[in-house]
Structures are given as structure tokens and as C-alpha cells.
Amino acid sequence: EVAIALRPLAAGTMIELDLEPGIETVTQSGSVPGAGSAAPFLVLTGDIPRSHKFALAPIAVDGRVHKYGQSIGLATAPIAAGDHVHSHNLGMDDADRAHEFGTQRTALVAPTGPVPTFLGYPRADGRVGTRNYVGILTSVNCSATAANLIADAFRGGALDEFENVDGVMALTHQSGCGLVPTSDGAQTLMRTLRGYAAHPNFGGMLVVGLGCEMVPVDALVAGHGLPADTIVSTMNIQGEGGVRATVKEGVARIRAMLPELNSRQREPAPVSELILGLNCGGSDGFSGITANPALGIASDRLVSYGGTSVLAETPEVFGAEHLLTSRAVSAAVGQQLLDRLDWWQGYAAQGGGSLDNNPSPGNKAGGLTTILEKSLGAVAKAGQADLAAVYGYAEKITDRGLVFMDTPGYDPVSVTGLIAGGATVVVFTTGRGSVFGAKPTPSIKVATNSETYNRMPDDMDLNAGRIVDGTATLDEVGTEIFEMIIRVASGEQTVSEELGVGQEEFVPWQFGTVT
Amino acid sequence: EVAIALRPLAAGTMIELDLEPGIETVTQSGSVPGAGSAAPFLVLTGDIPRSHKFALAPIAVDGRVHKYGQSIGLATAPIAAGDHVHSHNLGMDDADRAHEFGTQRTALVAPTGPVPTFLGYPRADGRVGTRNYVGILTSVNCSATAANLIADAFRGGALDEFENVDGVMALTHQSGCGLVPTSDGAQTLMRTLRGYAAHPNFGGMLVVGLGCEMVPVDALVAGHGLPADTIVSTMNIQGEGGVRATVKEGVARIRAMLPELNSRQREPAPVSELILGLNCGGSDGFSGITANPALGIASDRLVSYGGTSVLAETPEVFGAEHLLTSRAVSAAVGQQLLDRLDWWQGYAAQGGGSLDNNPSPGNKAGGLTTILEKSLGAVAKAGQADLAAVYGYAEKITDRGLVFMDTPGYDPVSVTGLIAGGATVVVFTTGRGSVFGAKPTPSIKVATNSETYNRMPDDMDLNAGRIVDGTATLDEVGTEIFEMIIRVASGEQTVSEELGVGQEEFVPWQFGTVT
Ligand SMILES: [Ca+2]
Ligand SMILES: [Ca+2]
Ligand SMILES: [Ca+2]
Ligand SMILES: [Ca+2]
Ligand SMILES: [Ca+2]
Known part of the structure; x- marks a missing residue:
């Protein structure tokens, strides 16, 4: 109509x-x-x-x-x-909406020919990284400045002689104390920090704390599934004698990691080793007919080769969840998705809102009227594949195929959960023009329309607006996205990486009481 | 006993x-x-x-x-x-505990002689700044990296020729979208951002947004009580054509502010124009007998001269609130404090905790057993003055005398509320060894014990541990704190400012649902 x-x-x-x-x-x-x-x-x-x-x-x-x-x-x-x-x-x-389980299953057939490969960093736990970063993980906001000062020492030309090291990034956040340690909020934060510590895109990990915070630095790494070849070091500001001493010592410890990290080489790996995170931000009326379904084609292609693709953003699935439950591989998986939506109804009500009024002012200005319209467009990112599993926020992703992770729609929080779960490449569609990036995982930004693409040329990797312009088909753009995923996973820089965006976007989901 | x-x-x-x-x-x-x-x-x-x-x-x-x-x-x-x-x-x-209102009032008498003065920046709204910063305020996490990149252009020697400008600081945070605009959480964030925009320590304010977030950039400054002499500029990344164009334009706009800001001079102002924020972090068994009561002496001195001192950290008042209600200037003020504590009981219960078990692991390691013990020591910071008013988080402080602001105890969140309310100098006591800083307001750190002071000499401004060492009296250290407040308000750098700590500690209280 x-x-x-x-x-x-x-x-x-x-x-x-x-x-x-x-x-x-x-x-x-x-x-x-x-x-x-x-x-x-x-x-x-x-x-x-x-x-x-x-x-x-x-x-x-x-x-x-x-x-x-x-x-x-x-x-x-x-x-x-x-x-x-x-x-x-x-x-x-x-x-x-009628919620049927598994009534619309699809057997995706991979294109004939060999499985495509990308050039990645094989890690000791069998996963394959797409970047080779040193992370500086902080257990609490109190060590954020020290972490930034350590990372500053590796700006500019400081890594020129270590061409296989992508960078040193500070993972700072605003929490880490004043939480009840056993609460969901505290447990979610810890799971997120541990997921980053164990991410295959980190070859080295320095953990910096203050010394009197909720969780000791060792508890973020010891016994938490880090690849055996991650070079780990932990320190506390109180133990080192202050910020200045911590920065000096931290810089020295990272310098000592660099020769070993630089000796690591990219090697061919089948695309089935990729974990693709799907996301959208600043959606508009074109999202659901250009970038999102094109991404769905790329996602299906990856799944057909045995890879993993992760849909997220639960509030933006609301109203389209019946399309996903009918694709669930089991009633249990379908029910897990519905259970998460139930949880969200209560969580949204606590905040004085409801999932019904989710479209943001930007979405509405872009022509999206109801959450149903937004969600129907949003789930197009997940193509036609069966839904293989449902994960909690920041949980480690171990299944193959299309899976779902429960996250807010808010971009940095959602993608932080996906990366904590192991996503090694992200594709992010945007209508209004997002400038998102998400180190240590490359994030490919796809514009839903040519006006945005042309207005923000430095911030967009790909233009799906050509689908409505009539200069490319949905299939062609889907194939372009799939091929760009392979190139970017192999080391090609995204625009956000070129611009240096992606450190501030580490935003663990923060909820619960802060005392 | x-x-x-x-x-x-x-x-x-x-x-x-x-x-x-x-x-x-x-x-x-x-x-x-x-x-x-x-x-x-x-x-x-x-x-x-x-x-x-x-x-x-x-x-x-x-x-x-x-x-x-x-x-x-x-x-x-x-x-x-x-x-x-x-x-x-x-x-x-x-x-x-018996909650009596106004039964223990004290008439503080100022020392004889003239009211001491400090050298501050008089502002158009009658307030007096203690620093002269340019702020880069972000409406949403999406503009955080752009704000940092703009601030980076003013590092190193870039401000050498503008000796009256203290710096350019990015006020980045992790929220700003995915909130219900009318919710308490969203309103608290907006009040905090507006409080910073209007702070007398900012002579210039560049507001950077993405363009499709919850609140437009203009809504953070227009009509929100900024001093008429604050040089304000607003911009959106989507409107500027991306991150690179935004950074270029933002740097140019701040450069254009600098000559005018540099022409501003410090002038003598009575200490009654100071707004002192009181805080503590990483408390230990000495806090309540050394640094906190010494700070209470300095606070009373300031109040006796007609100045303003702000106690905060509501969870750390629990169990000692009867000592404050009995000092309330009216039953209404006393009741406001009790109402805030009631709210906190519910908020803490939501998080699966209670105010009873507030002492953090660090506090407990420092010998503090119960919240009662911690709170009795914590309220010592507020001296003996009458309690003149109770404020909500980040509300603008307009009363003189000792007032209370409702904040969590978590240091960066608490002090961010105090600065949003207008605090122009902060004194922060610490037992375990905090490395806190809080631009644009200088934050003086006072160690509660000599061991911490000597272990972290670069991070402590003052050693109240001499009180238990027997090398200084409580009164002497109280006077030292008061005199340091005046010197620091007049431009003397605190150790955290020398180290460059204080930008990451801008942490608006985040609560409520994120979608
Ligand atoms: Ca039709
Ligand atoms: Ca999103
Ligand atoms: Ca006695
Ligand atoms: Ca505190
Ligand atoms: Ca930051």
C-alpha cells in the first residue's frame, strides 16, 4: 500500500x-x-x-x-x-504475531568451486585473527588515563619497524567499581572485558588496574580462555607507585612484546573461520531495501561456506522475530529468542519506555515510522539462513551458521558485545551516516543511499544506494560486500581504520545499580 | 572499644x-x-x-x-x-538512628582579618572560574573520536603562545542514544552535559554531535544558562561531511577562539566565590581520623567566609545521615536528605545489593568493616557546618554554605556531578592511593597515611598521614588544605594536572534502560 x-x-x-x-x-x-x-x-x-x-x-x-x-x-x-x-x-x-519454530528452514547451497580463503593470523586456540593488535585492558575507569598515556607512546612512527603489528589500543571504559560483584551488570562487564582479552585480534594484552577495584587484574585473564600464544602482562598503579611509573613500565612491557608479535605472519584460512558481526545504525527508509538485504546476501554466502554470521540488536528485531523463529534449527533456539524479547519488554518498561517506540529521532527523520517497519528492514541483514543459536551479551560464539546475540541496538554497545563474543569482521549499514569504527575488529560501513555516500565519502566503504539508483543489482552489491569482507579480513584497511576511529567505541553494556 | x-x-x-x-x-x-x-x-x-x-x-x-x-x-x-x-x-x-532536624546547629565564626582572596577568572554570570579551558562537548558517543582528534591538535606546544588558556579538553562519554528521552537516565545525562557547558572554567565550548542522536547539539547550550562570555560553537559530523571534515573545521573554530580567550586575565576574588567539591576514594581506616577531618576543618573555614562546600556520595552517608539531619537549616532540607537515602535503598535493591554492604574490597582491605564505619569517617569531610541545601545529581549549585549533592560514591561519577553543579575546586582524600583528576576543575589529592603518600609521590598533593605520625596536628593539616585550595584556585597545578589525568574521568551517571 x-x-x-x-x-x-x-x-x-x-x-x-x-x-x-x-x-x-x-x-x-x-x-x-x-x-x-x-x-x-x-x-x-x-x-x-x-x-x-x-x-x-x-x-x-x-x-x-x-x-x-x-x-x-x-x-x-x-x-x-x-x-x-x-x-x-x-x-x-x-x-x-504467530511464532512458529522451524517451519521455514532453508538449505543454503554454497557456490560451486573451492571455498574462498582469506589471509589471517592463526591463533593457538584454533581461531583466526584478522588483525594483530596489542590491547591495554583496564579493569576500572581509574586506570583509563594511564592506559591512554601508554598507548600514546606507540602513536606516529613508533610501530614503523613492526609492520605486522596493527597498533596498540587502550580499552578504556567508565565502570569497574561501585557495582555489586554478583549482579548481572557486574557479570556482564567482566564477561565483556574477558571476551576482549581472549579475542584473536589481540596478540598481546597488557591489563592495567588501580589496585583497589572490584576485580583484580589477574581475574580478567587467568583461566579465561585466552589463546596460549597471547602475550599477557598485568600491573596495578598502586603497586607500581603511581601513574608516571605505571606508564613507563607499561610502555616497556609492550615494547618487549613487539619483536615476537611482529614475527607472526598472515596465512591463508578458509572463510569458514570468519565470524561476521552484523549491525546497522542511523537506519532510514532505504536500509530495508538496499544495504540490509545486500548484506543478507553476503551473510548467506558466508554461512553457505560454513562460516559464522551474528545478528544482534534485539530491540530492532521486535516485530520481526516471527521471521526468525520460523527459521530456528530447533524449538529450543526459537524459544530462547522469544525469552530474550520477553526480558526486553520488562527492561524497556523499567526505563519508562517500550520497545514499540524504538525508532530514534534520526530513524524517524529518515522515514521509518514504527518499530515493525524498522525491524522488518533490520532482520534483512541476516539473509535467509537458518537460525542456529542464541547467545547472551558478550558470550563466546562457538556455533557455525547464522546465530543471534542479545544486545541493545545502540551501536557501540551492540558491536562491543559482538567483538567480545569473537567477531573478527563487522559490516555496518547506515542510512543517516554513521562514522562508526570498532577496533580491534575492522568494521565495513555500507551506505543505504547515494546521497549519504556522496556527502560523507571519507566515512563510507561501500554504496548500496546504487541499488535504488538503478546502477547495481542487489546481488551485485551483495557480492561486493562478500568480496570486501575477504579483502578486509586479509588486511585491507577500512575507512574508519584509516581515520583512526574505533577506540572510543569500546562500550560495554552498562546496566544495574552504581553505588 | x-x-x-x-x-x-x-x-x-x-x-x-x-x-x-x-x-x-x-x-x-x-x-x-x-x-x-x-x-x-x-x-x-x-x-x-x-x-x-x-x-x-x-x-x-x-x-x-x-x-x-x-x-x-x-x-x-x-x-x-x-x-x-x-x-x-x-x-x-x-x-x-534518630533523625532529628536542626538540633545541632553551629554558628561558624570566620577568623578575624580580611576575607582571603584567590586569583580567578570573573565570568559574565557573576561566577568565578579557576581555570580557562576550551571544552569539546559531545552529545553522543558517536562523536567521541572526532572530539579527541580535535583536542589532539592542541597537544604539545600548540597552546604555547596562549598562556592564559589552560587547555582544550574533549568531554567524551559512552551514551547519548538508545535512551528514552523523557526517562530519568536521559534527563540526568542532559543535565550533566549542560552543567559542563555552563561551567565557569570553560571560556570556550565547541559542541560536536553526529546529527541523528537523541538530542540535537544546540539543545545542550541554547537557553541553558551559559555565561554570556562563553564562546560557543556547534557542529554535526553528518552536516560537515564526515569525521575528517569535522576535525578540520573544529580545529579551525577553536583556533579562532584562542586570541579572545587568551586576553582574559585572573583577578582577585574573595574565597566566598569558590565552590568546593568534597570527595573520597579508596578509603581506609585512617580516612576518618586524618584526611577527612582535616578537610572538614578547611571546609568549615571556607563556609565561615561565606563560601560553598559540597558534600556528596550518598551511599557513603548511609548510617551517618543523622549527624547531617541534625545540622540541617530546616526540616525540609533534613527531609530531602532522608528522601534521597530512601530512593537509594530501592535503587541498591534493584541491583541485587544493599547500602549495608557498600565498603568495597579495597575499603575492606584498608580496615573498614561496615558502611557505618565508612560513613562516619566520610561525613567528617563536611566539618561542623550547618547543612544549607540538598541538590539532585548535577543540579546547578546556587546556595552558599555547606550543601549536599546526591551522587553515587563511585569517584568519577560523583565528581562529574559536582563539576556539572559548578564546583571550581575539588579536594579528594584517599587511603589506598587514587590517581584521580577531573578537568576542567583542579582536584587536590590528600593521602590519609604516609605509606601511601610515600609510595605514590607523583600522585599525591598533600600528606595527612602526618597527623598519625605525630608530625602535624589536625588543625595544621586543615590549614594547609585551605591554603592549598586558594593557591590551586589561583592557578597552581595539582599533580593530576601535571600528569595529564582528568579527561577520562568525565563520567556522567548512567542509569536506566539502553535500547
Ligand atoms: Ca507486493
Ligand atoms: Ca545499531
Ligand atoms: Ca572515646
Ligand atoms: Ca568516592
Ligand atoms: Ca575515552
């Missing part, structure tokens, strides 16, 4: 209704019917911003509005053909 | 009981009674770590143990004279 404006359309514009069935959201908008055109047409009743929706036919109050073949909401006012359809006349559809 | 070991004491040590009444916590420990000594003595039954307590007399199970003349808990096991008194034999005392 609705179409999406591919460019701003003025009131009075005549629209041809020569749409192919099944793609009504991609209309050749704005062309004025010529003499002799047999196509029916409608006239826009108001200005339609780019990527916003307009009605193709009248809709009565409480009438269901569909997109992607699914309900995106109910009309809250009478809608005429040619009307702008948005928050003023479209509301939430609270009707129960 | 208990004494504190001023140094580690071995089992079997004989202790003279030649204590003066009223100061039983400061004992001349470890001296063996000589021949002819008339004093009674006791023998330690076990090793007593430095700053831990031992019993001076037997205490039966459920017997009340006193320190500072107040109950610090009930014996949970029979305690013999000479026993170590700690978590194994001392538990919480849940008896109701």
Missing part, C-alpha cells in the same frame, strides 16, 4: 503506478505520465522527503499498512492515495 | 592502654611497656594489618562496637581484648 520516495518529491507531483508486483517499495517516482501512457497515476498531496513513504491507495482508520509483505502498523487517521504516511497517520500494530 | 593499628602489628605485640579519652582511635601502638610503667596493657591475639582495628576490651556477641562515639556495628562472634575486629566478627547494626 505504500511506496518510498527515492528523492524528495514536491506536493502535486504525478506518480505512475507501473509497479511490478513484489517490489512496490521501489517505485520509479516522479516521472510525469506522458501522452498515451496507459498507466494509472496518482498525485502527491504533500511534500514527501527522500526515503519517506506515501500511500498508493486509500487506507481507512485502523487499516493495516504493509511493507515487505508484513504489517508495519495501523492507520491512525484516514489516508488518501498520495498522502505522506508517517507518525501523524500510522501507529503501532499490536496484533499478536 | 577499638583502636586502629598505625603500622602492621604482629600477634603477641603488647599494647599500652594509655589512651586519652575521646581519641581512642589514635593509639600509640606497639610500644612495649617498660619497667615501671603503670599503664595497663593488652596482648594482640593475631596479626593486625596497618589501619585495621583491634579490640581494647572484650565484646559479647551482639554487643555494639563504637568508633567516633557512634555505633559501627554489632559483634557477630565473641571478641576478646586484643582480637582483630573486622568482617569475621563485626556485622551491620540495623538499629534505627
Whole structure:
């Protein structure tokens, strides 16, 4: 019942209704019917911003509005053909969705020919890294400045002679004390810190604490599954005699790691060893028809080769979860997803909100009206693959295939969970123009539309807007994304890495009481 | 009934009981009674770590143990004279404390002579700054890296020709999206950001956003009480065309502010214009008998001259709140404090904890057993002054005298609230050895004991441990703190400023749901 404006359309514009069935959201908008055109047409009743929706036919109050073949909401006012359809006349559809388990399974077939390979760093625990970083992990905010000062010593040309070392990054955060150690909030923080410590993209790990915080530095690394070839060192500011002494000693300890780390070489590994994190931020009305389904094609390709792809952002699955449960490999996996959504309903209510009103101001400005519309577009990132497993935030990912991790939609928190779980490459789709990066894992940014791509050329790796421009097909862009994943996993720098973005985006999910 | 070991004491040590009444916590420990000594003595039954307590007399199970003349808990096991008194034999005392309002008021008399002055930056709104910084405020985590990259351009010698400009600091944080805008959590974040934007220590303020976040950049500054002479500039990464363009433009905008900011001069102002933030971190058994009461003397001195001193850290007031309510200037003010404590009981319970078990592992290692003991020592920072007002977190402080702000005890979150409220100088006492700093406000660190002071000489401004060493009196150290406050407010650098600590410690209180 609705179409999406591919460019701003003025009131009075005549629209041809020569749409192919099944793609009504991609209309050749704005062309004025010529003499002799047999196509029916409608006239826009108001200005339609780019990527916003307009009605193709009248809709009565409480009438269901569909997109992607699914309900995106109910009309809250009478809608005429040619009307702008948005928050003023479209509301939430609270009707129960049928949650079937495993009724829509798909056997993905890998393309013929050999399994593609990438050049990665094989690690002692069998995982394969895509970067070779030294991390400076902090147990508490109190050691953040010391960690930054240590990392500063390796800026500029300090690593020039160690070409196989990608960098030294400080993993600072704002928590680590004033928590009840047994609480969910504290346990989540610890799991996240430990997941980073064990990540295959860290060849070396210096852990810096203050000395009187909630968890001792050794408890972040000892016995927590770090690869045996991770060079680990721990220290406390109180034990070293202060910030200045800590920085001096920390720099020396990392310098001592560098020759060994630099001797490590990239080696070919099958793409089945990759763990791909899926994410989106600043979504708009194009996300669900360009970048997200193109990423879904790349994700399915990776899964067909035996690789792992991780969907996340639970609040943005709300309203589309029935599409995932029907793809679950078992009722247990489907139920786990529903259980997480139940938890989120309570968590959102605590915050005075509800999952219904999730689209952010930026999403709404981009033409997304309801969480149903946003979610239907968001799950397109996960392609058609079966859902193999559901993980808690920052849990270590061990299954192959398409899996789900429970995270907020908020970008840095979501991707931090994925990386803690082991993601070695991330693809991030954005409509409004995100500048996200996420060291130590490279993050490929895909624009959903050409306007954003052209406006922020330094911050976008790929332009999926060509799909609506008519200059590339969904399949072509999907293949481009898949091929870029392999190149980036093999060492090609993403734009965020070139810009130096990705250290501040380490944001463990913080919840619970701070005393 | 208990004494504190001023140094580690071995089992079997004989202790003279030649204590003066009223100061039983400061004992001349470890001296063996000589021949002819008339004093009674006791023998330690076990090793007593430095700053831990031992019993001076037997205490039966459920017997009340006193320190500072107040109950610090009930014996949970029979305690013999000479026993170590700690978590194994001392538990919480849940008896109701009598909450009287205004029954213990004190008229503080200023010393004779003129009101002391400091050299500060008078601002257009009548407040007086103690530093002259440019801030780069971020509306959301997405602009954190851009803000850091802008600040990086002013490192090293870049400000050499602007000697009246103290620095350019990035105010980055981990939130700003995924919040319900009307929720307490979101409102608290916004109030904190606005408080920093309006702080008298910022002569210039560049606000950097992404462009699609919860709150537009202008909403952080426009109409929010910034001094008219704050040079304000706002920008969005999406509007500027990406991170690289934003950094270039942001650096140019700050460069353009510098000549005007550098023309500002320090001028004498009465100390009554200072807003002193009180805080402690990594407390130990000495905190309550050395640094905290010395700071209380300095605080009372400031209040006697008409200045403002702000106590905070609500969870660390629990159990000593009756000492504050009895000093409240009105029943309404006293009741506000009790209401905040009630709120905290619920908040702590949500986190699976309770205020009773607040002493952190570091506190406990330092000899603090119960929250009552910790709190009785903590409120000593606030001297004897009447309690004039109670503020919510990050609320602008407008009253004179001793006031209270509701914050967690967690150091960076607490001090961030105080600075958002307008604190222009902070004194921070520490037992275990904190390395805290808090730009743009100078933070003076006072060690509670000489061991910490000598172990971390680069990180401590002052040693209150001399009080138990016998080389300085409480009054002398209180006067030293007061005089250092004036020198530091006038521009003398604290050790944390020399080390470059204080940017990572901008940590707005984060609570509520993140979607
Ligand atoms: Ca259709
Ligand atoms: Ca997201
Ligand atoms: Ca006494
Ligand atoms: Ca504190
Ligand atoms: Ca930071």
C-alpha cells in the first residue's frame, strides 16, 4: 500500500503506478505520465522527503499498512492515495504475531568451486585473527588515563619497524567499581572485558588496574580462555607507585612484546573461520531495501561456506522475530529468542519506555515510522539462513551458521558485545551516516543511499544506494560486500581504520545499580 | 572499644592502654611497656594489618562496637581484648538512628582579618572560574573520536603562545542514544552535559554531535544558562561531511577562539566565590581520623567566609545521615536528605545489593568493616557546618554554605556531578592511593597515611598521614588544605594536572534502560 520516495518529491507531483508486483517499495517516482501512457497515476498531496513513504491507495482508520509483505502498523487517521504516511497517520500494530519454530528452514547451497580463503593470523586456540593488535585492558575507569598515556607512546612512527603489528589500543571504559560483584551488570562487564582479552585480534594484552577495584587484574585473564600464544602482562598503579611509573613500565612491557608479535605472519584460512558481526545504525527508509538485504546476501554466502554470521540488536528485531523463529534449527533456539524479547519488554518498561517506540529521532527523520517497519528492514541483514543459536551479551560464539546475540541496538554497545563474543569482521549499514569504527575488529560501513555516500565519502566503504539508483543489482552489491569482507579480513584497511576511529567505541553494556 | 593499628602489628605485640579519652582511635601502638610503667596493657591475639582495628576490651556477641562515639556495628562472634575486629566478627547494626532536624546547629565564626582572596577568572554570570579551558562537548558517543582528534591538535606546544588558556579538553562519554528521552537516565545525562557547558572554567565550548542522536547539539547550550562570555560553537559530523571534515573545521573554530580567550586575565576574588567539591576514594581506616577531618576543618573555614562546600556520595552517608539531619537549616532540607537515602535503598535493591554492604574490597582491605564505619569517617569531610541545601545529581549549585549533592560514591561519577553543579575546586582524600583528576576543575589529592603518600609521590598533593605520625596536628593539616585550595584556585597545578589525568574521568551517571 505504500511506496518510498527515492528523492524528495514536491506536493502535486504525478506518480505512475507501473509497479511490478513484489517490489512496490521501489517505485520509479516522479516521472510525469506522458501522452498515451496507459498507466494509472496518482498525485502527491504533500511534500514527501527522500526515503519517506506515501500511500498508493486509500487506507481507512485502523487499516493495516504493509511493507515487505508484513504489517508495519495501523492507520491512525484516514489516508488518501498520495498522502505522506508517517507518525501523524500510522501507529503501532499490536496484533499478536504467530511464532512458529522451524517451519521455514532453508538449505543454503554454497557456490560451486573451492571455498574462498582469506589471509589471517592463526591463533593457538584454533581461531583466526584478522588483525594483530596489542590491547591495554583496564579493569576500572581509574586506570583509563594511564592506559591512554601508554598507548600514546606507540602513536606516529613508533610501530614503523613492526609492520605486522596493527597498533596498540587502550580499552578504556567508565565502570569497574561501585557495582555489586554478583549482579548481572557486574557479570556482564567482566564477561565483556574477558571476551576482549581472549579475542584473536589481540596478540598481546597488557591489563592495567588501580589496585583497589572490584576485580583484580589477574581475574580478567587467568583461566579465561585466552589463546596460549597471547602475550599477557598485568600491573596495578598502586603497586607500581603511581601513574608516571605505571606508564613507563607499561610502555616497556609492550615494547618487549613487539619483536615476537611482529614475527607472526598472515596465512591463508578458509572463510569458514570468519565470524561476521552484523549491525546497522542511523537506519532510514532505504536500509530495508538496499544495504540490509545486500548484506543478507553476503551473510548467506558466508554461512553457505560454513562460516559464522551474528545478528544482534534485539530491540530492532521486535516485530520481526516471527521471521526468525520460523527459521530456528530447533524449538529450543526459537524459544530462547522469544525469552530474550520477553526480558526486553520488562527492561524497556523499567526505563519508562517500550520497545514499540524504538525508532530514534534520526530513524524517524529518515522515514521509518514504527518499530515493525524498522525491524522488518533490520532482520534483512541476516539473509535467509537458518537460525542456529542464541547467545547472551558478550558470550563466546562457538556455533557455525547464522546465530543471534542479545544486545541493545545502540551501536557501540551492540558491536562491543559482538567483538567480545569473537567477531573478527563487522559490516555496518547506515542510512543517516554513521562514522562508526570498532577496533580491534575492522568494521565495513555500507551506505543505504547515494546521497549519504556522496556527502560523507571519507566515512563510507561501500554504496548500496546504487541499488535504488538503478546502477547495481542487489546481488551485485551483495557480492561486493562478500568480496570486501575477504579483502578486509586479509588486511585491507577500512575507512574508519584509516581515520583512526574505533577506540572510543569500546562500550560495554552498562546496566544495574552504581553505588 | 577499638583502636586502629598505625603500622602492621604482629600477634603477641603488647599494647599500652594509655589512651586519652575521646581519641581512642589514635593509639600509640606497639610500644612495649617498660619497667615501671603503670599503664595497663593488652596482648594482640593475631596479626593486625596497618589501619585495621583491634579490640581494647572484650565484646559479647551482639554487643555494639563504637568508633567516633557512634555505633559501627554489632559483634557477630565473641571478641576478646586484643582480637582483630573486622568482617569475621563485626556485622551491620540495623538499629534505627534518630533523625532529628536542626538540633545541632553551629554558628561558624570566620577568623578575624580580611576575607582571603584567590586569583580567578570573573565570568559574565557573576561566577568565578579557576581555570580557562576550551571544552569539546559531545552529545553522543558517536562523536567521541572526532572530539579527541580535535583536542589532539592542541597537544604539545600548540597552546604555547596562549598562556592564559589552560587547555582544550574533549568531554567524551559512552551514551547519548538508545535512551528514552523523557526517562530519568536521559534527563540526568542532559543535565550533566549542560552543567559542563555552563561551567565557569570553560571560556570556550565547541559542541560536536553526529546529527541523528537523541538530542540535537544546540539543545545542550541554547537557553541553558551559559555565561554570556562563553564562546560557543556547534557542529554535526553528518552536516560537515564526515569525521575528517569535522576535525578540520573544529580545529579551525577553536583556533579562532584562542586570541579572545587568551586576553582574559585572573583577578582577585574573595574565597566566598569558590565552590568546593568534597570527595573520597579508596578509603581506609585512617580516612576518618586524618584526611577527612582535616578537610572538614578547611571546609568549615571556607563556609565561615561565606563560601560553598559540597558534600556528596550518598551511599557513603548511609548510617551517618543523622549527624547531617541534625545540622540541617530546616526540616525540609533534613527531609530531602532522608528522601534521597530512601530512593537509594530501592535503587541498591534493584541491583541485587544493599547500602549495608557498600565498603568495597579495597575499603575492606584498608580496615573498614561496615558502611557505618565508612560513613562516619566520610561525613567528617563536611566539618561542623550547618547543612544549607540538598541538590539532585548535577543540579546547578546556587546556595552558599555547606550543601549536599546526591551522587553515587563511585569517584568519577560523583565528581562529574559536582563539576556539572559548578564546583571550581575539588579536594579528594584517599587511603589506598587514587590517581584521580577531573578537568576542567583542579582536584587536590590528600593521602590519609604516609605509606601511601610515600609510595605514590607523583600522585599525591598533600600528606595527612602526618597527623598519625605525630608530625602535624589536625588543625595544621586543615590549614594547609585551605591554603592549598586558594593557591590551586589561583592557578597552581595539582599533580593530576601535571600528569595529564582528568579527561577520562568525565563520567556522567548512567542509569536506566539502553535500547
Ligand atoms: Ca507486493
Ligand atoms: Ca545499531
Ligand atoms: Ca572515646
Ligand atoms: Ca568516592
Ligand atoms: Ca575515552
